[in-house]
Each structure stands twice: as structure tokens, then as C-alpha cells.
Amino acid sequence: MSSPSTLxxxxxxxxxxxxxxxxxxxxxxxxxxxxxxxNAFGIFIILAALQxxxxxILWVMVGLLVAANWVFFARRTLALKYxxxxxxxxxxxQLFTMGYTLYVSFTNYGQGHNSTxxxxxTALLQQNEVRLPDSPAYPLAVVxxxxxxxxxxxxxxxxxxxxxEDPLSVVDxxxxxxxxxxxxxxxxxxxxxxxxxxxxxxxxxxVSIDEDPESGSIRTTDGRTGYVYTSTLEWDPxxxxxxxxxxxxxxxxxxxxxFEAEDGSKLNVGWRVTxxxxxxxxxxxxxxxxxxxxxxxxxxxxxxxxxxxxxxLLGLLVAIAMNKPGMRGQxxxxxxxxxxxxxxxxxxxxxxxxxxxxxxxxxxQILLGGAEIPWLTDPFLAxxxxxxxxxxxxxxYMFLITTGALQALPGDVxxxxxxxxxxxxxxxxxxxxxxxxxxxxxLLISSFAFNFNNFTLIYMLxxxxxxxxxxxxxxxxxxxxxxxxxxxxxxxxxxxxxGLASALSIMIFVIVGVISAIAFRQTRKLEEVN
Amino acid sequence: xxxxTQAPTTIGQPKMSFGKWMxxxxxxxxxxIAMLVFALAxxxxxxxxxxxxxxxxxxxxxxxxxxSFDNFAALNQTRFWTWVGNTLVIATTTAxxxxxxxxxxxxxxxxxxxxxxxxxxxxxxIIQMFPxxxxxxxxxxxxxxxxxxxxxxxxxxxLAVICVYLGGALGVNTFLMYGFFNTIPTELxxxxxxxxxxxxxxxxxxxxRLVTPILAVxxxxxxxxxxAEFIIARIVLVSESNWTVAVGLYSWVSSRLDxxxxxxxxxxxxxxxxxxxxxxxxxxxxVGGLTAGSVKG
Numbered sequence: 001m002s003s004p005s006t007l008x009x010x011x012x013x014x015x016x017x018x019x020x021x022x023x024x025x026x027x028x029x030x031x032x033x034x035x036x037x038x039n040a041f042g043i044f045i046i047l048a049a050l051q052x053x054x055x056x057i058l059w060v061m062v063g064l065l066v067a068a069n070w071v072f073f074a075r076r077t078l079a080l081k082y083x084x085x086x087x088x089x090x091x092x093x094q095l096f097t098m099g100y101t102l103y104v105s106f107t108n109y110g111q112g113h114n115s116t117x118x119x120x121x122t123a124l125l126q127q128n129e130v131r132l133p134d135s136p137a138y139p140l141a142v143v144x145x146x147x148x149x150x151x152x153x154x155x156x157x158x159x160x161x162x163x164x165e166d167p168l169s170v171v172d173x174x175x176x177x178x179x180x181x182x183x184x185x186x187x188x189x190x191x192x193x194x195x196x197x198x199x200x201x202x203x204x205x206x207v208s209i210d211e212d213p214e215s216g217s218i219r220t221t222d223g224r225t226g227y228v229y230t231s232t233l234e235w236d237p238x239x240x241x242x243x244x245x246x247x248x249x250x251x252x253x254x255x256x257x258x259f260e261a262e263d264g265s266k267l268n269v270g271w272r273v274t275x276x277x278x279x280x281x282x283x284x285x286x287x288x289x290x291x292x293x294x295x296x297x298x299x300x301x302x303x304x305x306x307x308x309x310x311x312x313l314l315g316l317l318v319a320i321a322m323n324k325p326g327m328r329g330q331x332x333x334x335x336x337x338x339x340x341x342x343x344x345x346x347x348x349x350x351x352x353x354x355x356x357x358x359x360x361x362x363x364x365q366i367l368l369g370g371a372e373i374p375w376l377t378d379p380f381l382a383x384x385x386x387x388x389x390x391x392x393x394x395x396x397y398m399f400l401i402t403t404g405a406l407q408a409l410p411g412d413v414x415x416x417x418x419x420x421x422x423x424x425x426x427x428x429x430x431x432x433x434x435x436x437x438x439x440x441x442x443l444l445i446s447s448f449a450f451n452f453n454n455f456t457l458i459y460m461l462x463x464x465x466x467x468x469x470x471x472x473x474x475x476x477x478x479x480x481x482x483x484x485x486x487x488x489x490x491x492x493x494x495x496x497x498x499g500l501a502s503a504l505s506i507m508i509f510v511i512v513g514v515i516s517a518i519a520f521r522q523t524r525k526l527e528e529v530n
Numbered sequence: 531x532x533x534x535t536q537a538p539t540t541i542g543q544p545k546m547s548f549g550k551w552m553x554x555x556x557x558x559x560x561x562x563i564a565m566l567v568f569a570l571a572x573x574x575x576x577x578x579x580x581x582x583x584x585x586x587x588x589x590x591x592x593x594x595x596x597x598s599f600d601n602f603a604a605l606n607q608t609r610f611w612t613w614v615g616n617t618l619v620i621a622t623t624t625a626x627x628x629x630x631x632x633x634x635x636x637x638x639x640x641x642x643x644x645x646x647x648x649x650x651x652x653x654x655x656i657i658q659m660f661p662x663x664x665x666x667x668x669x670x671x672x673x674x675x676x677x678x679x680x681x682x683x684x685x686x687x688x689l690a691v692i693c694v695y696l697g698g699a700l701g702v703n704t705f706l707m708y709g710f711f712n713t714i715p716t717e718l719x720x721x722x723x724x725x726x727x728x729x730x731x732x733x734x735x736x737x738x739r740l741v742t743p744i745l746a747v748x749x750x751x752x753x754x755x756x757x758a759e760f761i762i763a764r765i766v767l768v769s770e771s772n773w774t775v776a777v778g779l780y781s782w783v784s785s786r787l788d789x790x791x792x793x794x795x796x797x798x799x800x801x802x803x804x805x806x807x808x809x810x811x812x813x814x815x816x817v818g819g820l821t822a823g824s825v826k827g
Contacts, residue, residue, distance in 0.1 A: 044680075054675065056675075078642060082635060082642075083639075083700075086634065086635045086696075086704075087700065090657070090698075090701065092697065093662070093669070093694050093696065093697025094665075094701065098665050098668070100665070101667060318565055321562060327555060329559075336570060339570065339806070340573075342809035342810065343802045343806065344801065345758050347798045347801060350783050350794065351572055351795075351798065354783065354791060360587035360588040361587065362591050396569075453661060453663070456760045456761070460780060484666075485666070485761065488666075488670075491764075498667050505664050505665060505667065509660055
């Protein structure tokens with residue numbers, strides 16, 4: 001907890017007969033019950049983390065529990081009692097994730113580098129398994145327990161059971177009839193049909209013989225006979241090398257988190273290592289990526305700026321038109337004109353995706369008499385369409401805020417301008433607009449930040465398309481955030497690259513932060529001038 | 531404004547020349563009507579598509595040719611109502627949690643003076659500028675790890691999504707509420723304290739009742755934004771029965787836009803109505819919240 005621990009004495013703690021921390025009233029009992037529940041939950045998580053060897057989660061949980069008990073039972077933590085619950089969520093799900101994004105951006109986390117070195121070694125040993133040429137065949141039964149598959153293996157006269165998670169261990173009281181396992185206590189034996197139904201899972205299942213991955217594992221191809229498979233790779237913990245037992249090639253770890261042989265060949269499973277600023281420079285220097293990156297960045301800025309400017313102008317026009325006391329139908333107009341703002345953004349975006357569809361969409365079919373204009377698939381038109389749809393989505397917000405601002409304009413200044421002989425246009429340009437901008441500027445800045453990261457609109461309307469080239473998923477209307485989404489590979493189907501995606505995320509953080517800071521400073525200047 | 535004639539009400543006034551009427555009021559109506567067409571056409575179109583039994587994108591182009599509720603009935607054959615239920619559970623829980631945690635924090639900042647108070651407020655202001663969704667990769671990795679320890683907090687869990695959304699509960703709303711809390715005179719607390727009320731009693735029975743309007747606004751804003759949130763929901767909620775409406779409706783039109791159009795339109799209409807009603811109902815609060823500070827007393 002980085003939060004303030006020492007509090008100025010709150011006025012509530014002047015001497016009183018009883019402090020409520022020790023007052024065994026109704027409130028205290030409620031607190032006691034709630035804290036008991038929190039502690040019970042915390043201990044449950046700690047035990048679960050211990051079982052899974054997740055030491056990070058374990059220590060964080062211990063810290064949170066200690067902090068929670070201190071905050072709610074100490075007397076000098078009054079303010080923290082109120083901030084703590086929200087703070088816990090903020091720390092874990094916002095500050096931590098921001099920090100973790102920064103950390104991941106310095107690593108090569110992603111496809112081929114998904115885990116720790118130990119896990120990578122285990123995976124390598126497993127993946128490179130081949131059946132021992134002279135290995136004996138063991139009678140085997142496929143068993144199941146709570147949805148988890150396992151093998152029961154008959155070795156000599158003992159039956160051993162294991163799963164993908166747990167290596168083989170002896171079970172007592174198993175029944176063997178005619179050399180086949182017919183009953184295993186606590187496990188259901190799968191019949192022929194069940195094995196066929198689940199064929200792929202059975203073939204893929206490997207059960208380690210013991211804890212040491214080099215002892216190999218049992219596998220089966222028919223669900224009846226098991227063979228011992230061992231790895232063609234051999235791991236030498238002392239020398240920190242992998243040796244291929246067939247070819248004799250020795251692989252040593254390199255700086256990129258992979259085992260590499262002297263001839264430069266690498267093993268396919270690597271682990272996470274820190275790569276410094278590589279991900280950051282990658283976006284600028286990688287020949288295939290850099291060009292797209294520049295284009296996408298430029299379009300992100302253009303898109304955010306134009307979206308704010310166009311919606312502001314249209315919203316303002318409507319606000320001015322409606323800003324006339326005693327105009328008929330004003331209320332009805334106002335209520336109907338802000339309807340686009342009240343419809344969830346994802347729905348609007350999807351509706352427009354249909355309206356602008358090249359072959360079947362209403363825009364081409366009804367308005368343009370069947371012209372097949374590629375609104376969403378031509379690089380230029382797609383950009384135009386996005387701005388158009390954003391105009392529809394965004395002008396009501398600007399209409400609302402400019403209406404408020406217009407009504408707040410001081411009448412005497414207008415009057416003075418008129419007396420000084422300023423025409424309507426001059427008054428508008430020199431007085432109305434600057435005053436309007438002062439009061440709406442902070443909202444325009446947050447609107448810019450919002451449009452800068454308007455993922456939903458882009459993703460649902462064009463999906464970032466049309467693609468720059470057939471070999472990339474990145475497209476002409478992608479903005480930085482949708483580029484991050486595609487590069488991260490989280491959606492599946494493409495190689496994951498968490499490191500690069502995080503580095504791009506951090507760059508967006510920085511851009512948005514710098515723009516906000518500069519813009520807020522500028523608006524403060526404006527305010528001082530006026 | 532361009533003209534400053536004493537706003538003549540048209541009623542009872544001797545005839546105004548057409549030119550003058552155009553300059554004063556006519557153009558306003560022209561702008562308003564043009565904008566109405568722009569604003570309402572897509573909405574009318576989607577309502578028509580929802581009522582059109584053909585159910586394809588092409589078939590939806592003949593506005594209000596036939597009207598039937600086939601598309602709405604067809605929703606029962608899909609998981610649509612499960613998604614609606616999921617969304618309501620997630621958005622409601624998030625809204626309640628956001629209000630509870632945000633209000634408590636705002637109370638502390640507004641009523642207690644403690645070391646680091648200003649610094650914490652500034653920190654919150656800065657943090658809220660950085661949207662959580664930018665860190666979605668880290669959110670995904672974090673939930674993966676948490677899920678190994680306790681699956682209800684992992685990938686594909688509604689509770690996990692709610693927790694992620696609650697991570698943003700303090701940042702966005704504390705300021706809105708803090709300002710409002712400050713408008714409640716501290717004399718009220720003082721009087722209650724003299725009468726022997728504890729800070730818990732003051733908070734729950736006095737302050738919270740007086741700030742109900744802002745609680746409603748924050749709850750609504752949180753509900754609506756959670757309702758429409760897409761990227762986190764899409765990443766975390768993997769299995770179809772756990773999807774939210776946003777993820778589900780997207781799946782209908784992302785793959786087979788043409789064929790599922792009627793179904794989508796019906797779903798879109800149903801999904802929009804509650805938000806629309808809430809919005810119209812609470813319009814003045816929302817407008818007030820947006821323009822706070824820019825409108826004179």
C-alpha cells in the first residue's frame with residue numbers, strides 16, 4: 001500500500017467515552033462478520049496459490065489481507081477505511097496492469113516465448129519425444145475422472161494410473177481380467193465407443209512415467225496398448241545445454257530466450273527474456289512494419305482531430321439554430337436530435353456497417369439506385385465513411401455541451417461589441433467563438449482522447465480494413481489501438497506478440513498523456529487571458 | 531448570435547414578411563428538419579429491418595413494406611436472452627460496485643483531512659486519463675494467471691470482467707462525486723457528531739441520502755458504458771454462453787452480415803430500448819453532468 005498511513009487527527013477522534021473501534025455495538029459485529037468473510041476468502045486464495053506455486057499472487061494476497069485488517073481495525077486509518085475497497089481494485093486491475101504492460105513491453109513475451117525457462121525445457125523434452133524402438137508394450141485402459149482423461153497401465157502385476165498432470169502412481173484393488181484392466185477404483189474405464197468419440201484427446205494424451213521429464217512418458221495410438229516414449233533431447237542442468245541424442249548437436253541458451261546450436265539452428269520453444277527497447281525500435285525499424293506503423297499513426301491523429309472538429313462544428317450549428325427562445329417545436333427537436341447519442345455505440349457502428357455494405361446496403365441500394373460503391377472496402381472511402389459515421393455518433397454530444405456554453409455567454413460583452421460597431425460576423429469570430437472554446441476546450445480534449453482510442457467504431461465498421469497488402473492483417477483504417485489488438489494476437493488465429501503489442505500500448509499512453517498535458521496547459525492560458 | 535431583435539413571439543403578432551421570418555426562424559427549422567432526417571433515418575431503417583420478416587440485408591431495403599414480429603420471435607431460438615441476462619448482471623453489478631466504492635472514496639476526500647490527500651486526488655486525476663482498455667494485453671495475462679489459482683477470477687468468467695471494470699471505479703467517478711459531496715454543508719456532520727453519531731452513521735444515514743442525484747448519475751453512466759464495452763468483454767468472455775450483448779450481436783453480423791440482418795436488427799432494437807428510455811428519463815441529469823460549470827446558475 002502506498003497510501004497515506006498517517007492521518008492528521010480527524011476531528012472525530014477527540015476524547016470520547018468509547019472509541020468505536022472497541023465499541024461492541026451492532027456496527028462492530030457487522031464489521032467483524034465482514035472481515036471474517038474477507039479473511040476466510042483471502043486465506044482460501046493463499047492456499048490455492050500455494051498449491052499452484054503462484055508465489056506472486058500469494059504474497060500480494062498476504063499483503064492485501066494484512067493491510068485490510070490493519071485498515072479496518074486500527075483507529076488512525078479513518079479515511080483509508082473509505083478509500084480502501086476501491087483502492088484494492090484500482091491497484092490490481094488498473095495500476096498493476098499498466099505497470100505490467102510496461103514490463104511486458106521490455107520482453108519478448110509471445111509466440112514461442114510464452115513461459116519460463118523451466119517450462120520451456122519441459123515442453124521441449126515432451127515435444128521431441130519418439131517411441132523407443134525396443135520398448136515393451138503395456139496393456140492399457142483409458143480412464144476418466146471428473147472429465148479428466150488418464151491412462152491405467154498394467155506393468156507386471158501392478159496397475160498404475162496417471163494423467164496429463166500427474167505421473168503414474170500405483171493404485172490398489174484394481175481388477176485385472178485376462179491381462180486387461182477391467183476395474184480401477186475411483187475411475188471410470190472408457191469403452192471402445194467413448195474412446196473413438198474422444199480419439200484426438202486420447203492420442204494426444206501423454207502420461208509421465210515419473211516426475212523427471214527425461215524418463216519419458218506413456219502414449220497410446222489405439223487406446224489398448226501403451227508404449228514408452230522418450231525425448232530425443234537431453235537436458236544437462238550443469239552445463240545448461242540441450243543435446244540431441246540422435247545427431248549429437250548441442251544447443252546452448254542465447255540472449256533471445258532460445259536454445260541455439262553453433263550452426264545457428266534453434267529449438268522451437270523459447271522462454272521470456274528481457275529484450276530492452278527492442279520492441280519499441282521494432283515499430284520504427286522493421287521494414288514491413290514501420291511503413292504501416294507510420295500510416296496508422298498519421299490516420300489515428302487525422303481521424304481523432306477531424307472527428308472532434310467536424311462533430312463540434314455540426315453540433316455548434318445545431319445548437320445555434322436551436323438557441324432561440326420561443327421557437328416552436330424546440331423541445332421535440334432537441335429530444336429527437338440527441339437520440340443517436342443514446343444508442344449504444346456498438347449497435348450504431350454495426351447498423352452503419354450494414355447500411356454502407358457495398359452490394360446489399362441501403363445507401364447504395366436505395367439512395368444511389370444500386371450503385372456498388374465500395375464504402376467500406378476502398379481505402380479512401382472507408383476513411384470517409386468512418387468520419388461520416390462518427391459525425392452521426394458524435395454531434396449530439398457537441399450539441400449538448402455547446403448549447404450549455406451558448407446559454408452561458410455573457411450578454412453584456414455582446415452588447416458592448418455591438419455598441420463598438422462590430423458586425424455579426426466580427427462579433428462571432430472575435431467574441432463568441434473564443435468564449436465558447438474556453439468553456440468547451442477541456443471537453444474537446446477528452447473527446448480527442450476518446451476518438452484517439454475509438455476501438456469499437458473501427459473494429460465494428462471496417463475491422464481496420466481494407467488491408468494494406470494480402471500478407472498483413474493491418475489495414476488502411478486501423479488506428480493505433482486496433483493495431484495493438486491485431487498485433488497482440490489475443491483474438492486467436494495469428495501468432496501472439498504480447499511484447500510488441502504492449503510497447504505500442506505504452507506509446508499510446510505517452511501520446512495521450514502528452515497531448516492532454518499540453519492541451520490542458522493551453523486552456524489554462526486561455527482562461528487567464530479572458 | 532447574429533441578430534438581437536427582441537425575440538418576437540409569432541402568436542398574436544401582425545404578419546411577418548417571409549424574408550424576415552426566414553432570417554429569424556425559418557432557417558432554424560430548415561436546419562432542424564435536415565438534421566432530423568440525418569439523425570433519424572438510420573434508426574427508422576433498423577426498426578423497419580427488425581419488423582421485416584425477410585431478415586436479410588437486401589430484403590430490409592424496402593422500408594416498412596411488411597410488418598411482422600418474426601425476427602423477434604426468432605431470437606428465442608438463439609442465445610440472445612442469455613447474453614441480455616449476462617449483460618444486465620455485469621452492468622448492474624458494476625454500476626452498484628462503482629457507486630459504493632466511488633462514493634466512499636469521495637466521502638473520505640471531501641470530509642477528512644489527511645496527509646497525502648491532495649497528492650492522491652491528483653494521482654487519481656492523472657490515472658483516469660489512461661483508459662484501462664489500453665492495457666488489455668496485461669489484463670488478459672493477469673486473468674490467465676489468476677484463473678490458475680481460482681478459476682472464478684480467470685478467463686471466461688463474468689466475475690473477472692466485473693472486477694476489471696471495478697478497477698476503473700475510483701478514477702473516473704471520484705471527481706464527479708467529490709465535487710457534489712463538497713456542496714453538502716459540513717455543519718450537518720458537525721451537528722450529527724455532537725449528537726454522538728459515528729462516521730459510519732453520518733456516511734450512511736446523512737450524506738448518502740443527500741447525494742442521491744449524483745449517485746444516480748454515476749450509476750447510469752457506469753451502467754451505460756459497461757453495457758456498451760466491447761474489447762475487454764470480447765477478450766475475457768470466451769464461451770458463447772458467457773458473452774455480453776455487444777460480443778454476441780457482433781458475432782451475428784461479423785461472419786454472415788447478410789443472412790442474420792433481421793435477427794440482428796431485432797436484437798439491436800431490444801438492446802437499445804432500455805438504454806434509450808433510461809437516457810431520456812435522466813436526460814437533464816446527464817446534460818447537467820456534461821455541462822457542469824459552463825451553465826450559469
